[in-house]
Amino acid sequence: MCSVVGIYGNENASKLAYYALFAMQHRGQEAAGISSSDGEHIKTVKDRGLVTQIFKEDHFKILKGNMAIGHTRYSTAGDDSILDAQPVFARYGLGEISIVHNGNLVNAKEIRDELIKIGAIFQTNMDTENLIHLIAKNYEKKRLKDRIIDAVKKIKGAFSLVILSRSKMFVIRDPFGFRPLSLGKLKSGGYIVASETCAFELVGAEFVRDVKPGEMIIFENDEIKSEMIFEPTPKQCIFEYIYFARPDSNVFGKNVYSVRKQMGRELARELPVEADMVVPVPDSGVAAALGYAQESGIPFEMAIMRNHYVGRTFIEPTQEIRDLKVKMKLSPIKHKIEGKRLVVIDDSIVRGTTSKRIVRMLKEAGAKEVHMRIASPATIGPCYYGVDTPTKEELIASRLSTEEIAKYIEADSLAYLSIDSIVKAIKDKKDNYCFACFDDNYPIL
Amino acid sequence: MCSVVGIYGNENASKLAYYALFAMQHRGQEAAGISSSDGEHIKTVKDRGLVTQIFKEDHFKILKGNMAIGHTRYSTAGDDSILDAQPVFARYGLGEISIVHNGNLVNAKEIRDELIKIGAIFQTNMDTENLIHLIAKNYEKKRLKDRIIDAVKKIKGAFSLVILSRSKMFVIRDPFGFRPLSLGKLKSGGYIVASETCAFELVGAEFVRDVKPGEMIIFENDEIKSEMIFEPTPKQCIFEYIYFARPDSNVFGKNVYSVRKQMGRELARELPVEADMVVPVPDSGVAAALGYAQESGIPFEMAIMRNHYVGRTFIEPTQEIRDLKVKMKLSPIKHKIEGKRLVVIDDSIVRGTTSKRIVRMLKEAGAKEVHMRIASPATIGPCYYGVDTPTKEELIASRLSTEEIAKYIEADSLAYLSIDSIVKAIKDKKDNYCFACFDDNYPIL
Amino acid sequence: MCSVVGIYGNENASKLAYYALFAMQHRGQEAAGISSSDGEHIKTVKDRGLVTQIFKEDHFKILKGNMAIGHTRYSTAGDDSILDAQPVFARYGLGEISIVHNGNLVNAKEIRDELIKIGAIFQTNMDTENLIHLIAKNYEKKRLKDRIIDAVKKIKGAFSLVILSRSKMFVIRDPFGFRPLSLGKLKSGGYIVASETCAFELVGAEFVRDVKPGEMIIFENDEIKSEMIFEPTPKQCIFEYIYFARPDSNVFGKNVYSVRKQMGRELARELPVEADMVVPVPDSGVAAALGYAQESGIPFEMAIMRNHYVGRTFIEPTQEIRDLKVKMKLSPIKHKIEGKRLVVIDDSIVRGTTSKRIVRMLKEAGAKEVHMRIASPATIGPCYYGVDTPTKEELIASRLSTEEIAKYIEADSLAYLSIDSIVKAIKDKKDNYCFACFDDNYPIL
Amino acid sequence: MCSVVGIYGNENASKLAYYALFAMQHRGQEAAGISSSDGEHIKTVKDRGLVTQIFKEDHFKILKGNMAIGHTRYSTAGDDSILDAQPVFARYGLGEISIVHNGNLVNAKEIRDELIKIGAIFQTNMDTENLIHLIAKNYEKKRLKDRIIDAVKKIKGAFSLVILSRSKMFVIRDPFGFRPLSLGKLKSGGYIVASETCAFELVGAEFVRDVKPGEMIIFENDEIKSEMIFEPTPKQCIFEYIYFARPDSNVFGKNVYSVRKQMGRELARELPVEADMVVPVPDSGVAAALGYAQESGIPFEMAIMRNHYVGRTFIEPTQEIRDLKVKMKLSPIKHKIEGKRLVVIDDSIVRGTTSKRIVRMLKEAGAKEVHMRIASPATIGPCYYGVDTPTKEELIASRLSTEEIAKYIEADSLAYLSIDSIVKAIKDKKDNYCFACFDDNYPIL
Ligand SMILES: Nc1ncnc2c1ncn2[C@@H]1O[C@H](COP(=O)(O)OP(=O)(O)O)[C@@H](O)[C@H]1O
Ligand SMILES: Nc1ncnc2c1ncn2[C@@H]1O[C@H](COP(=O)(O)OP(=O)(O)O)[C@@H](O)[C@H]1O
Ligand SMILES: Nc1ncnc2c1ncn2[C@@H]1O[C@H](COP(=O)(O)OP(=O)(O)O)[C@@H](O)[C@H]1O
Ligand SMILES: Nc1ncnc2c1ncn2[C@@H]1O[C@H](COP(=O)(O)OP(=O)(O)O)[C@@H](O)[C@H]1O
Ligand code: SF4
Ligand code: SF4
Ligand code: SF4
Ligand code: SF4
Ligand SMILES: [Mg+2]
Ligand SMILES: [Mg+2]
Ligand SMILES: [Mg+2]
Ligand SMILES: [Mg+2]
Incomplete structure (x- = not known):
């Protein structure tokens, strides 16, 4: 960026x-x-x-x-x-x-x-x-x-x-x-x-x-x-709203946090699920999760914590320490999660490996069900306009269907927000925005 | 600690x-x-x-x-x-x-x-x-x-x-x-x-x-x-629940996040206020704010952000950059705050200077009213059991009444959670806990 | 360089x-x-x-x-x-x-x-x-x-x-x-x-x-x-022999150490002085001093040491510590120097400040006389061919006569090696070398 | 130390x-x-x-x-x-x-x-x-x-x-x-x-x-x-004179440089050798070599240089770079050395590995003969009084005769200064000094 x-x-x-x-x-x-x-x-x-x-x-x-x-x-x-x-x-x-x-x-x-x-x-x-x-x-x-x-x-x-x-x-x-x-x-x-x-x-x-x-x-x-x-x-980059910009910034005339929350609301409307709590993957999923919770009426819980001391360690983990990188960044609040059905909100899925590790971590923490709801469409193509997305081949959604991805990341269900819902959330003409990495419609090549 | x-x-x-x-x-x-x-x-x-x-x-x-x-x-x-x-x-x-x-x-x-x-x-x-x-x-x-x-x-x-x-x-x-x-x-x-x-x-x-x-x-x-x-x-340290321990830890038999949320609920019951949104001071105020919001029905908003890159800078600020230290750590989402009446939730007030800066920052961001609700009683004494609180003289609540503190920090109102409410929140015998820095009742000296 | x-x-x-x-x-x-x-x-x-x-x-x-x-x-x-x-x-x-x-x-x-x-x-x-x-x-x-x-x-x-x-x-x-x-x-x-x-x-x-x-x-x-x-x-740079190259290198077909020693011999012949010992300013003066000593028969002594831990200190010296920079690099062996008449050999004088400090240090250490003998002519002009000499104005020899410099650096006598002697030392045609910073005869401008 | x-x-x-x-x-x-x-x-x-x-x-x-x-x-x-x-x-x-x-x-x-x-x-x-x-x-x-x-x-x-x-x-x-x-x-x-x-x-x-x-x-x-x-x-430590103290220090009432030079003179008297030049191993051998040269009349040459940038490198050398550690510290002036018979002066030999590398380096540089003259007796025992010598087993002179060591280090001849000569050099009563690591006569155990 x-x-x-x-x-x-x-x-x-x-x-x-x-x-x-x-x-x-x-x-x-x-x-x-x-x-x-x-x-x-x-x-x-x-x-x-x-x-x-x-x-x-x-x-x-x-x-x-x-x-x-x-x-x-x-x-x-x-x-x-x-x-x-x-x-x-x-x-x-x-x-x-x-x-x-x-x-x-x-x-x-x-x-x-x-x-x-x-x-x-x-x-x-x-x-x-x-x-x-x-x-x-x-x-x-x-x-x-x-x-x-x-x-x-x-x-x-x-x-x-x-x-x-x-x-x-x-x-x-x-x-x-x-x-x-x-x-x-x-x-x-x-x-x-x-x-x-x-x-x-x-x-x-x-x-x-x-x-x-x-x-x-x-x-x-x-x-x-x-x-x-x-x-x-x-053709303003929709991904600035989805992930990149800081929530307190106003971008393209709108506040990022508010747009994200609204996308969370749309997510709840478009992809409802029965569950006990809405849990964001912090920090990128927080605003959308709040919107999802308010719209769905399912209680919002910060049941995954983001470590304050995220940073590099050069100490090689022992064999027993699985998924170390994700666990050093994110920690589940086991007590809240045990036996519960979770709607987990994140901004996007790129390669799928992080999502897989998060689901596994939540299941190990005792979650009964993990329903992933993504506050953006499936990322199917790279960006040529300044965002460092991986190549098409590495993007899991370019190879697998949503169902297959759900299986791969071991989630009980997975759903992406549609472009239409995003458009609703931003309350603006779709045409003013670039959605290319989601719809393959590149404004300029 | x-x-x-x-x-x-x-x-x-x-x-x-x-x-x-x-x-x-x-x-x-x-x-x-x-x-x-x-x-x-x-x-x-x-x-x-x-x-x-x-x-x-x-x-x-x-x-x-x-x-x-x-x-x-x-x-x-x-x-x-x-x-x-x-x-x-x-x-x-x-x-x-x-x-x-x-x-x-x-x-x-x-x-x-x-x-x-x-x-x-x-x-x-x-x-x-x-x-x-x-x-x-x-x-x-x-x-x-x-x-x-x-x-x-x-x-x-x-x-x-x-x-x-x-x-x-x-x-x-x-x-x-x-x-x-x-x-x-x-x-x-x-x-x-x-x-x-x-x-x-x-x-x-x-x-x-x-x-x-x-x-x-x-x-x-x-x-x-x-x-x-x-x-x-x-005589377990009640302050571990209030501030110190990580939300995902279970401490003294209870989950910290859940206790904090419950304290937030009690805070809402004991000290209601009419407002447009509940805003935590992150990260210490998040769980209590969630409880406050759920109990009061006032919407919860993450309208203050905690910077990911908190850390030291050795560059002397220019005259114009006021309250730099707080602003480098916390950022208000102006768009959400403008013209709104906020209930701001933090875990505790020690010297009062940070709270004053937070209130000022929120007012500058356009908040109509700022009501501080603290998820603990007023801190009136130092801790002799391992928490590094300042001396009695430096503790603002040892010198000023709640009303005076409210004035000092420029909040429209300020209220502290009572010990009784905390006891309710932890659902345990009061006697099993130390509250000394709040009630001057030191178990051992 | x-x-x-x-x-x-x-x-x-x-x-x-x-x-x-x-x-x-x-x-x-x-x-x-x-x-x-x-x-x-x-x-x-x-x-x-x-x-x-x-x-x-x-x-x-x-x-x-x-x-x-x-x-x-x-x-x-x-x-x-x-x-x-x-x-x-x-x-x-x-x-x-x-x-x-x-x-x-x-x-x-x-x-x-x-x-x-x-x-x-x-x-x-x-x-x-x-x-x-x-x-x-x-x-x-x-x-x-x-x-x-x-x-x-x-x-x-x-x-x-x-x-x-x-x-x-x-x-x-x-x-x-x-x-x-x-x-x-x-x-x-x-x-x-x-x-x-x-x-x-x-x-x-x-x-x-x-x-x-x-x-x-x-x-x-x-x-x-x-x-x-x-x-x-x-027009090979004569200064490579005088100062820059490492003594163990062969440069322009000749060994640097040997050339320097030979220049020292010429220095003794051209500019004899009655003294008790020949002392190099290490390391640049060592080889010439050896030549000077061998030619003159005056004993060679390493009576100034070069500190192994030369390097930067950021601790401000107290008022009392004069000439700190030179003293952190060079130390006189007082015991050898006391009451003695010294011929001190260095490769060149640029601004004169270091030489002044060295002479002062030797006098404080008890030297009876300090005769500076420089194994090169007076540096009167800058180099345009890759050596970082200061501007003409900063070069002490561009402003002062040898006698005046001697007085400025507080030496009992001062003498420079002539170009002719250098030519003798290198046993080669003068024409093959650049002497411009010494004779103002720039090969190309 | x-x-x-x-x-x-x-x-x-x-x-x-x-x-x-x-x-x-x-x-x-x-x-x-x-x-x-x-x-x-x-x-x-x-x-x-x-x-x-x-x-x-x-x-x-x-x-x-x-x-x-x-x-x-x-x-x-x-x-x-x-x-x-x-x-x-x-x-x-x-x-x-x-x-x-x-x-x-x-x-x-x-x-x-x-x-x-x-x-x-x-x-x-x-x-x-x-x-x-x-x-x-x-x-x-x-x-x-x-x-x-x-x-x-x-x-x-x-x-x-x-x-x-x-x-x-x-x-x-x-x-x-x-x-x-x-x-x-x-x-x-x-x-x-x-x-x-x-x-x-x-x-x-x-x-x-x-x-x-x-x-x-x-x-x-x-x-x-x-x-x-x-x-x-x-029982003052004789090794302070031999190696440890700085040449410009006065130790035990005498100047270290002067004592070392005198030991060099004794070395020349006691252990003469026919050679073309006297070469010190810098810096520890410099003063003694000067004395040796003055006494023997053999010309003194700084034919081994000590690198100014001695220090650690963490880059693994290639197979071809032999004896890297010594070569990064010491460099022979090949031009001076080629075809010459050298008397090489060092202060002491501990394990023998460094001396071996130095001799090899000089031979590779073309030296015809390398005669090691050590300005101290053979080190046969550890020090219990504050000098960090290796254990007896590691000391080469505790295991091998002088002749065997000469062979091991590949020198054409090797000789150590006797204790008597040292005593002469310091012009003081032998009894006032500790020679224990050389004569096994420990003052206190
Ligand atoms: N990774 C984390 N995520 C959320 N809260 C945390 C985390 N680590 C510690 N905490 C909690 O954060 C609070 C301290 O953070 P914060 O309020 O941002 O800083 P400060 O100490 O300046 O008030 C404590 O209440 C602690 O329990
Ligand atoms: N100080 C902040 N507080 C909250 N969110 C932030 C902050 N700074 C950046 N963000 C948002 O955080 C997200 C990135 O953080 P996070 O999800 O924790 O890391 P990752 O990039 O690994 O997904 C982005 O959506 C960005 O808009
Ligand atoms: N600045 C200096 N100039 C000359 N000799 C020094 C200096 N500082 C210490 N010494 C002497 O240098 C010797 C150690 O240096 P050297 O022989 O180069 O290293 P090593 O310890 O590897 O043998 C000691 O004999 C010490 O007395
Ligand atoms: N390892 C070395 N041993 C001896 N002389 C060296 C070495 N490396 C560089 N030189 C020579 O040292 C001189 C520079 O060292 P010195 O006189 O101590 O510093 P300065 O640059 O401050 O005069 C140059 O003449 C250079 O040829
Ligand atoms: S392709 Fe378009 S929408 Fe996607 S990141 Fe790039 S600019 Fe943004
Ligand atoms: S005084 Fe008691 S309650 Fe207060 S911090 Fe110390 S141990 Fe905890
Ligand atoms: S002017 Fe000539 S002699 Fe002087 S430093 Fe430059 S190249 Fe060398
Ligand atoms: S044994 Fe004696 S002479 Fe040897 S280093 Fe120790 S104190 Fe010095
Ligand atoms: Mg994220
Ligand atoms: Mg805090
Ligand atoms: Mg120099
Ligand atoms: Mg040495």
Whole structure:
């Protein structure tokens, strides 16, 4: 996934970017970075690790200036990437530039190949590098703004971008608006744009509005200008609601927690089951489970706990300790579960292995019946727009029927929420959203 | 607080102790340690830090043998203690010994002074050292068991102890049974004793029974013997239910989550309020809030989120970022809260500063009214039995009336659960429990 | 400074590169990295820190293949560079490429500006990036070899290069041969090229010959081919003999230790002084001091020690601890020094502050006279060919006469070795060497 | 080995202790610690690691007061010890006490057993604990001084002790004076005692005199009093001269470097050999080699280099890299060595494996002949007085004759310095020194 942030017009720009990234850490734990400009030079600090691990007080003496952009990076497969981190900075024809990107380009390889053909070099695996090249190559155009527009017109896919020059900041959201991006006003002066509004709370910002699909916002001379540079054709990622965004964020104009709860209600209506209690898989299943419980009248119980100390252990378990990874993260409240029929709510099933382990754990804890209710449709395809789903083959629902999956995960029953019910829950036109990983209907390829 | 564990009769004793300590990490994050015996020697590894940070695979080559004991240590004030960690190991007249202790002795100073008078030295601030001295000094007695009994008869206060010799393991709970201690049977062979039953789940153990107040259990020659060495006068710590223990543990014979939920129900009965939603302060307030909601019929909402990445940042906040520490841990779901009247449920109020910040945060998020309902009585005194409460002066309820506290924390109303209601919730004799920090009725001083 | 290494035709290529870099750690302690190719892909691991800190056993599972190149990086001023490390890897028109570079280009800015004008982007401050661009842009040429030749013909300055493609390795030394570069044969199979021959010892290689100024060596299909791509005009860096190279290395055809000793002899002849003992400033002054002592007949004494635990301390010294940094590194043997007249030999004087502190330390230790003899001429200008000397203004000899410097550093006398004497010591034509930082006669600008 | 330091009467006591320990780091790299007293309480910070790694600026806020003691600990075998570090602190009958100890007690076990019999407990493996017990048990005596005297009269062996109470500091050296201990006066006020005088230089202290064998010095009320508490029977460790102490230290009244050089001279007289150059094994062989060269007239050459970056690597070497450990530390200057007959000087031979590797390395580098000359007699027995020599069986000279060892290490000849020559070199009565590990004549057992 990843998250991006941009701060304009605040003397503590890089510190505010830091706190915003901390708030968006759930969107990427592998690497993080910040670039800032003091009007003369852009400086960058980035590294692997969590936001709180990377930055030290001293870094903020380097990261001077009243403009800053930042990024948290989601871990993706491939050793190639161990050095990749954003922002990507470069010196080029118009001076200095630094870019952060949340999303994924579907024509990255084509662009890369074409650029390579005319002599470009690529030092990373990040799409962001394509963009800088496109901007840099366009040397006939003398204004950065024009170059950016030309560049983003060449790329296809999902992009929520923040671009920093020495004196300006540009914010662009692709015409589909796959990834969220919101604009806020800082109480201490200046503006913030961020992938999720949860970043606004910590830094003291008021939500202004979402950046529109297809919009470019330019921050320059203490002013803010907007321009529609694409015809908007919204296909906002439904999976942001289902899983990715933080419940306290407002995404695509709606609050994530409320949408999830509503999806839980629809789940109860569409897929009722007789049971003694509704139990969420925390934390992703909590809001939907609350909705399910309220709608069905079946009592809600936090009968599975999420460990506060989730984290890596390098101690090899003994033979006897089965399903260690899940058990170190989730613990059933046996006393509540024993002899009970449970409706267990989770956000989605990917490979099925975790669900299988959860069901097994609940059965071992004495559950009489375990009915899995998933607050999303069966995931049948990968995402090409910035979510790191596994390949089609690894997705259990691409190979097995719901019944077969139920059997595989050893649940007494299993049901997925339909796309229609999701549409009801979001109270918006279906067309405005991407459901591709669920319905194979990819907006752009 | 702290936690203790003992494993007997399993070839992976130290690894099982490790996983048990991981499960009990919430009882102490400052330091941890394990001692094991292979019949000939006792080895110890201990350090400051979290369980997963301290131990490396190599340590388990040192920690050989089929008996092990372990400890996690709660951070207490005073720089003196920066080197303190348990187990405390010693060579003495009968060979080698290692001890872990959860609790606090009220006559530690007297014993220490007396021992010092006759020439003892104390290298740490830990009560455990007293005990080893008492055992060691008693050189007329030739059996360790007799020495242990003599020793524990001299100490007063709260003690859940596990004592390891080269070939035996002793488990003792004080006659008041202040701290929990349970016995389990390992599926892979042997026994486990642990402060909380949540440790059993991870290592694959069946709950057998609680160690009784006043009981000593001896593990020797692959056998297990019990002896009542004190007349039991149970005064089990009510605060284990209120805050300390993990919801999935069964403590003093009852499940913590269920007790908390029941306390929430009583809270609703005793202290009703008109409101739009019941909101827990996560995680400590969740179970009680669920009970409150079910009893009152007011909808339950997880409208405050607990950040997954709670942890230390060393970046100094800018002037504008108020209440940073609370905001980095807790985030309000503004959209849910705006214009609403909230009943906010937390487990307890200590100094009042956190509650004040939470109320302020909720008001800033748009809450119309904030009614604090606390699932415990007002904390008016310190604990002398192993819980690290601040001094009487620092406890806000020792200085201010409930009304004054309400004003201080800027809540529209504030109410505490009565002791009577708690007694109802636990469905047991009041007399079996310590309520001293709430009613000033200290069982032993 | 920096060092480079290339390994060709050995199944342990990356490990051998690792050990070679360890041997050349003195040429750069800021960062290090290795790229290897298994014929299909080039992988890179690089980071800030010492060679032994950066690499873990696991990295060598990534760094597969029987070709590898490596680099250690010298710390240079400027925060800009905190992320810079070599090798620089890129994907480009002919596939994948990775380059390491020891030296400095004098026309880097011009090339950069020109490349930028036609749309190139620069993500680092390293000259290496220029090169990759030049190679990549040259898309009309279909052979990498031709592209490399075209590229290196455009750059001016000092370059000892090792270039890795997926299936070949290219080694180039600039026509001046500023920086050393030698070829060796690995006893376990294959070849090594390295900045200094000290790397050969550790990995088990036989010295074959120096790479010639202006030469390109191509490793391909298990063969090794040589081609003179420049007319050689040798201007080998005299400072490698004076200070930089390790005494056990053979550089420009001569052993460094022996040359240094010979310079010491010349120093004694040219600048005799009456004294009781010859004392080197360790380690850089040791070999010259030995020569001085042998020639002058004045006894040699290691009367200043170099601390084994040199390293950073972050504890602020008390007011009383003067000249802490020098004293933590060097300690006088008071007993030897008291009342004695010393000839102190060091390799060079840059800013003068260290020399001042050393003289003061020796006087405090009781030295009667301190005569500084420097085994090089006065450093009057910066180096543009890869040695990180300070600016002209900071060089004390650019501002002050020898007499004034003597006074500044509080020495009883001070004298520098003349260029002529150096030429005598190296027993070679003066013309073959660069003396620019001493005589302002820059071979190329 | 270990080192101790004590600072009295200086407001920066703990910082000065820190720098003194840094200077004595060569006497122990495993662990280090400092205790300080502000008159009311003693605080201690200690940990495993190097002095510069353990201490952070913040620690010196804890380590307040104008008295401090410190220790560096040598690594000894046995996992038992992984938690051991000094100072050892304790609360006891007279208040608080902290002790550091350099040396080894020969009756530690007896004392321990006796103490244990009367009920003492031992939490570490350190002799220091014995001492605190002896002091604490002696509760009839009311003055600490008397207790200390009684205690040290019970212990036998080597002890250079610094004892800190809340208001006094005691310094004691055993009657044999096995380990060095010197008194200095701080220029910034107050006193220092330290194992080696090299510590004085860094902290700005004047050497006053050695603490005498059998002497106790008491620092109290800003005064300093001395008392002979033992009849002195000096048996000072000859190995301090041979290997352990730093060349710039004055030990037992003589400068280490000068003594070593003199031993080198004797070596040349006693064991001449025809050769082309004298080469030290750095750093331990340097001073003796200088003496050997001056006496014999054979030129001295630093033809083996000691790597600056000695340190641990965790990368497994390839099969081809033989003798890696020695080669990562020492490098031959091939060019100097080829075809030459070398006299190689080292301080001592313990197991013989390192010498074997060095000879092999020199032969591989082309040496025609390698004649080992050892500046000490053959080591035939272990040390019981604080030097960590291996067991008798592991000592090669306890099993093989000099000729056999020569063969084993593949040297062309091998010879050891005789005890008589050492006595000549130190220009003192043989009787004042311990030679036990060389002549089996143990002063006390
Ligand atoms: N994994 C868990 N899930 C839910 N609750 C937990 C978990 N571990 C401990 N607890 C409970 O959480 C509470 C402490 O968490 P919390 O309220 O978030 O922190 P704080 O200690 O700052 O109040 C305790 O009541 C404890 O019983
Ligand atoms: N602080 C938080 N509190 C509650 N939910 C959160 C928080 N941060 C992120 N989330 C949500 O938690 C979910 C991920 O957490 P969880 O289910 O525990 O882990 P996993 O990613 O392993 O499924 C996402 O749905 C995300 O929206
Ligand atoms: N800074 C120093 N410079 C020179 N010699 C030193 C220094 N510090 C300690 N020594 C001496 O170095 C010797 C130990 O170094 P060395 O021989 O290199 O290592 P090893 O302990 O492996 O033999 C000892 O004789 C000691 O007296
Ligand atoms: N292992 C070594 N032994 C001796 N000299 C070395 C070694 N490694 C590098 N050198 C030489 O040491 C010198 C640098 O060491 P030194 O003078 O101690 O440090 P500085 O760089 O602070 O002057 C250089 O001249 C280099 O050739
Ligand atoms: S494919 Fe799925 S995850 Fe990707 S953007 Fe569309 S809905 Fe979101
Ligand atoms: S005083 Fe309070 S915290 Fe302590 S044991 Fe009693 S009830 Fe528990
Ligand atoms: S200027 Fe000096 S340092 Fe640079 S290459 Fe020439 S001689 Fe060497
Ligand atoms: S036995 Fe050897 S090392 Fe030990 S004190 Fe005597 S001379 Fe020193
Ligand atoms: Mg989840
Ligand atoms: Mg809480
Ligand atoms: Mg030097
Ligand atoms: Mg040595």
